[in-house]
Amino acid sequence: MPEELIKDKSHIERIPLYIEGLDDQMEGGIPAGQITLVCGTAGTMKSSLSFNVLYNEVLNGKTALYITLEQSAVSLLNHMTNMGFDSSKVNILLIKNLSDIEQKLSMAKGKGTLVLADIAVIRKEIKSADTRIGPTGDWINVLKNIVRKMKEHGQLDLFTLDSLSALYVISKFDNPRTELFYYYEFLRDLDITTFLISEMPLDKSRYGEYGVEDFLADGVIRLELVERQRKTNREITVIKMRKTAVNNDVFTLEWAGRKFKALYGGQPALI
Amino acid sequence: MGLLSRMISAVSGTRQGRLGLSAQFEAEGKLIAAAETDAKGQIYIGTKKGMVECISLKADLLWSFDLQEKRSSAEEMFLDPEASSSISAQPRIADINSDRRLELFVGSETGKLVCFTEDGKKKWEFSAKGPIRSRPDFDSASGTIIFGSTDKRVYCLDKNGSMKWNFDAKAPVESGVTCHKGKCFFGNDNGDFFCISSEGKLVWQAKTDGKIIATPTVGRLFGDEREHVLIGSFDRKMYAFEMDGKELWSFSTEGRICSDAALADVNDDGKLEVFFGSCDNMAYALTSEGQRMWTFETDFWVVARPLVFDLDNDGNYEVVIASYDEFVYVLDARGYYSLDFLPGVSGVAQQSGHFAEVLTYRSGENAAKLLWKLRLDGMGTGLAAVVQKQNKYIIASTNTGKLDIISYQKEV
Numbered sequence: 116m117p118e119e120l121i122k123d124k125s126h127i128e129r130i131p132l133y134i135e136g137l138d139d140q141m142e143g144g145i146p147a148g149q150i151t152l153v154c155g156t157a158g159t160m161k162s163s164l165s166f167n168v169l170y171n172e173v174l175n176g177k178t179a180l181y182i183t184l185e186q187s188a189v190s191l192l193n194h195m196t197n198m199g200f201d202s203s204k205v206n207i208l209l210i211k212n213l214s215d216i217e218q219k220l221s222m223a224k225g226k227g228t229l230v231l232a233d234i235a236v237i238r239k240e241i242k243s244a245d246t247r248i249g250p251t252g253d254w255i256n257v258l259k260n261i262v263r264k265m266k267e268h269g270q271l272d273l274f275t276l277d278s279l280s281a282l283y284v285i286s287k288f289d290n291p292r293t294e295l296f297y298y299y300e301f302l303r304d305l306d307i308t309t310f311l312i313s314e315m316p317l318d319k320s321r322y323g324e325y326g327v328e329d330f331l332a333d334g335v336i337r338l339e340l341v342e343r344q345r346k347t348n349r350e351i352t353v354i355k356m357r358k359t360a361v362n363n364d365v366f367t368l369e370w371a372g373r374k375f376k377a378l379y380g381g382q383p384a385l386i
Numbered sequence: 387m388g389l390l391s392r393m394i395s396a397v398s399g400t401r402q403g404r405l406g407l408s409a410q411f412e413a414e415g416k417l418i419a420a421a422e423t424d425a426k427g428q429i430y431i432g433t434k435k436g437m438v439e440c441i442s443l444k445a446d447l448l449w450s451f452d453l454q455e456k457r458s459s460a461e462e463m464f465l466d467p468e469a470s471s472s473i474s475a476q477p478r479i480a481d482i483n484s485d486r487r488l489e490l491f492v493g494s495e496t497g498k499l500v501c502f503t504e505d506g507k508k509k510w511e512f513s514a515k516g517p518i519r520s521r522p523d524f525d526s527a528s529g530t531i532i533f534g535s536t537d538k539r540v541y542c543l544d545k546n547g548s549m550k551w552n553f554d555a556k557a558p559v560e561s562g563v564t565c566h567k568g569k570c571f572f573g574n575d576n577g578d579f580f581c582i583s584s585e586g587k588l589v590w591q592a593k594t595d596g597k598i599i600a601t602p603t604v605g606r607l608f609g610d611e612r613e614h615v616l617i618g619s620f621d622r623k624m625y626a627f628e629m630d631g632k633e634l635w636s637f638s639t640e641g642r643i644c645s646d647a648a649l650a651d652v653n654d655d656g657k658l659e660v661f662f663g664s665c666d667n668m669a670y671a672l673t674s675e676g677q678r679m680w681t682f683e684t685d686f687w688v689v690a691r692p693l694v695f696d697l698d699n700d701g702n703y704e705v706v707i708a709s710y711d712e713f714v715y716v717l718d719a720r721g722y723y724s725l726d727f728l729p730g731v732s733g734v735a736q737q738s739g740h741f742a743e744v745l746t747y748r749s750g751e752n753a754a755k756l757l758w759k760l761r762l763d764g765m766g767t768g769l770a771a772v773v774q775k776q777n778k779y780i781i782a783s784t785n786t787g788k789l790d791i792i793s794y795q796k797e798v
Contacts, residue, residue, distance in 0.1 A: 212460075216459070216463070254464075256466050257464055260464075260465075260467070261463070289558070
C-alpha cells in the first residue's frame with residue numbers, strides 16, 4: 116500500500132517504544148508503518164527492546180511477527196520470561212516448520228497474537244530434509260513469504276527481524292544497496308511497523324554491515340554499552356525518526372520493574 | 387486516390403491506409419518479453435504465470451503448456467511468488483535436430499530451459515542454477531542451443547538437452563546470446579561484453595560501464611565483407627564492435643538501453659542503419675558510422691527492439707516502436723529533413739500531414755516522421771512481426787497480458 120499524504124500531524128498513528136521517559140521525547144512513539152533500525156553491539160538489549168514493543172502491542176490486541184535467525188525461539192522466550200515478561204498473557208504461536216505455516220497461521224485467527232518464526236530450527240530441518248533447496252536457498256524469499264502469508268491472513272501489524280546481520284550470513288547479497296532497497300520497499304508496501312535489528316561492529320563505525328541500512332530506514336535507534344569507571348551503563352539515542360520531532364540526546368537505558376526507562380543525566384528528561 | 391494525391395503523398399510522406407487491431411489474445415499472465423513467430427504465422431509467448439502459449443494470427447489458442455512445477459509447501463517458501471516459474475525471456479524456435487520440424491525453447495525464472503515440439507509436447511528440459519531471463523540462441527555452426535543464466539554461466543546444450551560446455555561469465559547473464567558463424571556474443575551484469583567460440587572458449591572481451599541485458603545484433607554495417615556486433619548498455623550507450631573486439635563507435639543517449647538494435651539499409655546507400663530504443667523515452671536511428679540520423683520521442687521508456695520492415699508495401703521501410711507509454715508508433719525509417727527556414731510554402735508542403743511535428747522539432751535537423759500510432763492495452767514490452775507475402779502483422783506484447791495483433795490496412 117503506497118504511503119498516503121497526511122493533512123495534519125495528529126493523523127499520524129504512533130507506536131510507543133514503551134520506554135518511560137523516551138516516548139514523550141518523540142511525540143509518543145514511532146509512526147506506524149515505518150521501518151526502524153535498532154542497532155548496537157552485543158549485549159545492548161536490541162532484541163529485548165524490540166520484543167518489548169511487540170509484546171505490549173500484542174497485549175493491546177495487535178498481531179506481531181518476530182523472526183529469529185540465530186537464537187532459537189525457545190531460548191528467546193526463556194530469556195524474556197526471565198526478564199519478567201508474562202507469556203501466559205499473550206497468545207504465542209511458534210513456527211518451526213515451513214510446511215505447516217498455513218495451518219499454524221489459521222490458528223492465529225483473531226487479534227492479539229505473537230508469532231515467533233524460528234528460522235534457526237527451520238534451517239536445520241531444511242539441511243537434514245530431502246528437499247531440492249539446500250541450506251543455501253533464498254532465505255530473503257522465506258522471510259518475505261512468511262510476512263506475506265501473515266498479511267494475507269489479514270493479520271500483521273508489527274514485525275521484528277532478528278537480525279539483519281544474521282540474514283547476511285545465510286543469504287548472499289550481490290548488490291546490497293539495491294537488494295536492501297527492494298526489501299525495505301516490500302515491507303513499506305505492506306504497511307507494517309518494522310524493527311530491523313543490526314549488529315554494529317565493535318568500532319561503531321557504521322550502523323549496519325553495508326553502511327546503507329540507516330539511509331534506507333525511516334528511523335535509527337542506537338543502543339550502546341558505555342563503561343564509566345567500573346560501571347557499565349546502557350545508553351539509547353534516537354539518531355533519526357522520520358515524521359517525528361525527536362530529542363536526539365543520549366539517554367541512559369534501564370530495565371527495572373518490568374519496564375524500560377530512559378533517564379537523562381540519571382533523571383527523567385524534562386519535557 | 388488520384389494521381390495528384392499520390393504524387394503529393396510520395397513527396398510529403400502523407401500517410402495512406404491505416405493501422406488497426408486485427409485480433410487480440412488475452413494471455414494467462416503478464417507479457418514482459420516479445421513473442422516468437424514462425425513462417426506459418428504461429429505466435430509463441432511465455433507469460434509471467436509460467437504459461438507457454440501458441441496462438442494463431444486470428445488470436446486462437448492452438449496449444450498451451452503450464453511450466454509451473456509441483457512443489458512442496460516448504461519449497462514454495464523459498465520462491466518469490468511473483469517470479470517463480472514465470473517466463474521473462476522471449477522464446478526461440480529452431481530446427482535443432484534437422485528433422486524439418488521446429489523445436490521451441492523457453493527459459494524460465496526457475497532456471498529451466500524447456501524444449502517443446504512445435505505442437506506443444508515437451509521433449510526435454512535442462513536445469514541451470516539460476517533464472518533464465520533472456521532468449522536462447524541456436525548456433526547453426528555446432529547445432530547447439532546456447533543461453534545465459536543469472537547463475538553467471540552461459541550454457542551450451544546439444545539436441546538432446548545434454549550440456550556440452552558452460553562458460554563462467556563471472557557475473558549474472560541477463561543478456562541474450564547471439565550466435566554467428568561459430569562465435570557467440572553476450573553481456574553480463576558487470577557490463578562485460580564477451581565473444582566466445584562455439585566450443586565455449588573466450589575469444590575476446592570488452593567493457594562497458596553498465597549492466598547489459600539487451601541481446602547483441604550482428605550485421606555488415608558498411609555493406610562490405612566486414613561484420614560488426616552491436617550492443618546497448620545501462621551506461622546509456624549503444625556500442626558497435628568489430629569482430630576482433632575493437633570498438634568501432636559508441637553513441638550516447640540519456641537513458642539506460644535495454645532494447646536490442648535492429649539493422650536495415652533504409653536509404654539504399656548500401657550501408658546498414660541502426661535503430662533502437664532507450665529509457666530516455668526516445669527511439670534512435672543512427673547511420674552505420676554511429677551518427678544520429680533522427681530521434682523520436684515517446685512519453686515513456688522504449689525497451690522493445692524496434693521492427694524495421696516495409697509494413698505498407700510502398701517500397702520504403704517503416705520503423706515500428708513500442709513504448710511503455712502504451713502506444714505503438716510507425717515511423718518513416720528515413721525520417722525527413724526539417725528546413726532551416728520555416729514555415730514557407732515549401733516547408734508546409736514538406737511537413738504536410740505532420741503539423742504537430744513541425745512545432746516539435748528544430749529546423750535544420752533530421753527528424754522522425756510519424757506515420758501512424760495506435761494505443762495498446764498496456765505498456766509495450768515486446769515486438770515481433772509476421773510477414774506473409776502482402777500481409778504483414780505487428781505482434782505487440784503488453785504488461786497487462788494482452789497480445790495485440792496489428793495489421794496495416796490499405797484504405798480503399
